[in-house]
Amino acid sequence: xxxxxxxxxxxxxxxxxxxxxxKREERKANATSGNLDEMMAYVDEYGNITNTPPDPRxxxxxxxLEDIQIGVAKQEDIVQDVERQGIVTFFNSSKxxxxxxxxxxxxxxxxxxxxxxxxxxxxxxxxxEVTMTPKGANAIQVKKLVV
Numbered sequence: 653x654x655x656x657x658x659x660x661x662x663x664x665x666x667x668x669x670x671x672x673x674x675k676r677e678e679r680k681a682n683a684t685s686g687n688l689d690e691m692m693a694y695v696d697e698y699g700n701i702t703n704t705p706p707d708p709r710x711x712x713x714x715x716x717l718e719d720i721q722i723g724v725a726k727q728e729d730i731v732q733d734v735e736r737q738g739i740v741t742f743f744n745s746s747k748x749x750x751x752x753x754x755x756x757x758x759x760x761x762x763x764x765x766x767x768x769x770x771x772x773x774x775x776x777x778x779x780x781e782v783t784m785t786p787k788g789a790n791a792i793q794v795k796k797l798v799v
Contacts, residue, residue, distance in 0.1 A: 737797070740776045752778060752791050763791040770796040 694702050736754055743750030748765035761782060772778055772794065780791040
């Protein structure tokens, strides 16, 4: 003797099997030809994906491997040999850095304690050279002027 729940489970199983069979028949009826040309994707010279093949009559541009740059090109440190004069506007000796105001261009130039030849403090007149780094101008060879 079958119980109600067994009959319901069997009914659900048959319904599921029938639905699966109907979906399979529907897929077969709506299936595309499936040839390779319809499934192909092409990439144009700009990196865009397209479904049209490239034109073989079109002239191709060749790119040398050395010309390809990934990321930002490395900037070389540029040292200017001109010795400049300036005034130390800020210097924190505990942190080891400060800023010098160039008397010629009025620019604020970063200085690190490792670039000092003489000990400096705020409002001291100094001579220095400027080097350009990726982060900006840095003062090097900083000497205190005796007034």
